[in-house]
Amino acid sequence: MSENTPLLVVDDLAVSFGPVQAVKGVSFTLAKGETLALVGESGSGKSVTALSILQLLPYPRATHPRGSIRLDGAELVGAPEPALRKVRGGRIAMVFQEPMTSLNPLHSIEAQVGEVLELHLGLRGSTLRDRVVELLSLVGIPEPEKRLGALPHELSGGQRQRVMIAMALAGEPDILIADEPTTALDVTIQAQILALLKGLQARLGMALLFITHDLGIVRKMADRVCVMNAGEIVESGPLPQVFDAPAHPYTQRLLAAEPKGKPHRAGEGEPVVMAARDLKVWFPLKAGLWRKTVGHVKAVDGISLDLKRGHTIGVVGESGSGKTTLGLALLRLLDSDGEISFGGTRIESMSAGTLRPLRRQMQMVFQDPYGSLSPRMSVGQIVGEGLEVHEPAMHAAERDRLIAAALEEVGLDPATRDRYPHEFSGGQRQRIAIARALVLKPKFIVLDEPTSALDVSVQAQIVDLLRDLQARHALAYLFISHDLRVVRALADDLLVMKDGKVVEAGRADELFKAPRTAYTRALMAAAFDLEVA
The missing domain is CATH 1.10.1200 (Non-ribosomal Peptide Synthetase Peptidyl Carrier Protein; Chain A)
Structure with missing residues (x-):
């Protein structure tokens, strides 16, 4: 193979699932040592294209009506299984x-x-x-x-x-296909992984096909970019050309869709909705035959906070820092030590029965909407479940009216309430999860990584939606995220957590401008000035 010969050639590739054409005539090349980014929203055909390269699509349901995929000149489409086994994981x-x-x-x-x-x-x-x-x-x-x-x-x-x-x-391998490889990672670990991939690429001469919805990563990693929409490549070229002077309207819209704007500003004199003093959640470490406690994992270790009506506290930090545990403890979904007050009432020692009437005012939106929505229940049943629990005497017609109103408020058609979660996109499922929390008219919502798995355009929509809902209903948010760009667009105040402790706290805008601790500076650098050597 000469120096200029591409390692991988995808030519006029089409993929059909029955009557649905998921990929329509996609063509690109990948050279040794090069990084090509496939970008586009969910459903654009990025992952189907990548799976086609390794012939991992669910055959015979998926077919290639036309097209060719060649590795070093050898055809992969329709290649015998023994040949493919050598390619998969090897080449x-x-x-x-x-x-x-x-x-x-x-x-x-x-x-x-x-x-x-x-x-x-x-x-x-x-x-x-x-x-x-x-x-x-x-x-x-x-x-x-x-x-x-x-x-x-x-x-x-x-x-x-x-x-x-x-x-x-x-x-x-000669080629590494990375399909959203850093979605679940903290910004600091993300930077490490990307630096690792770059280093290995340089050492091994490995080519990278990078599939991601994070345009910040694309800016730092890619040599060339292919922008996909509805199964087609609508624009391609060198990174500076595509990102600095996008020609296609879809590319322009995608690049403009990153979460922007400033947090909703409620008055400083608003009452405190949720407060904690010296909150601790320690998990025992047991060892030996008799399972004696030999130590503790200090998931939350002495945290205090005050969250006012209409305000947002952003909680950031690496995986294992205690962010989610803090949210669960405030909602009394985990045992904890210390004081917890909701609306001025101490709740840390309340029995489940006494706490139950307050539950409707304290809700949570989880990171993975698909995992937190029952696949056996319709959207209407999911959103209305809380009403059945907290308002058992409510007439069915009134409950249905409230369900429809909650769906409409989050931008979903109430007519879809008889459909099931798998019939919705990731962004729509997250809206359903928000509607489920909103229907009970809460005062406090814990948002646990609600945008982490979403396309950047859908992230922007969810951020705008959360800001709008907060302004309309004076909601108090505890917003947990590893995406500091999203936090910057939503949070009034910031808690930076590490190993169960708060290492820095204060006004979000001030901390983003001038972080005081080395740990916070590392988080900010990884999020906004992602360096990959």
Whole structure:
């Protein structure tokens, strides 16, 4: 292969799922050592295109009515399975967006990373084990020797994604396809992973096909960009050309869609809705035959806060810093020590029965709307479930009216309330989760990473929606996120957490301009000045 010959050629590729054409005549090339970014909203055909390269689509339901995919001149479309097995994980490896669905829940991390090394490099015994440890260390798993026996559910989301990256790199592939590889990662870990990928790319001459909705990553990683919409590449070219002078209206709209604007400003004299003093959540560590407590994981360690009506406190920090635990403790969904006050009433010692009438005023929107919405219930049933619990005597017609009003308020057609969650996009499912919280007319909502898995254009819509709802209903938000750009657009005040403690707190605009601690500065640098060496 000459220096100018592309490593991978995708030519006029089409993918059909029955009568639905998901990819329509896509063409691009990928050279050795090059990074090509595929960008576009959910449903644009990015992942289907990537899966086609490895011939991993669900055949025979998916077909290629036309097109060609060639690796070093060898055709992959319709290639025999033995040939494809050598390519998958060997010549071309893939990192998937959701590691929990890609990792075997019954096999240890060592077994899963080691399987790739055994199949493609023939490693065995202590050499195999040493290489597994080396790979886990490379992708940032702390004390990898101690995590070899861990099962996937025993790792955090970010750690599971790092294991997936280690598996992909194990075979030292010529091409790495990364499908939203940093979605679940903190900004600092994200920067480390991107720097790692860049370093490995330089060392191995590896080509990267990068699929992401994070345009900030694209700016730092890509040499060339292909913008996809409705199964077609609507614009492509070198990064500066596409990002600095976009020609297609869709590209222009996508680049303009990042979360913007300023937080809704309520009056400083508003009453405190939720308060905590010296809040602690310690999980015991047990060991020995009698399972004695030998220490504690201090998930939340002595945190105090005051959240006023109509205000937002943003909570930021890396995975494991205690952000979600703090939110769950404030809602009394976890046992804790310290004082918790809601509307001036102490609730930390209330029994479940006494607390129940207050529950409707304290709601939560979870990170993964698909996981938190029952697939067996219609959208109307999901949104109305809280009304059935808290207003059992309410007439069915009135309940239906409130459900329709809540859906309409979050920008969904009330006529869709008889449909099920799988029939909606990710952004629409997140709107359903917000409607479920709103229908009870709460005063306080914990928003736990509500935009992390969404396209940048949908993120902007959800941020605008949350601001609008807060202005209309004077809602108090505890907004938990690792995306500091979204936090900056929503939060009045900021709590920066590390290892269960608040390392810095204050007005959000002041901390974004002049962070005081090294940890906060590192978070800000990773989010806004992402450097990949």
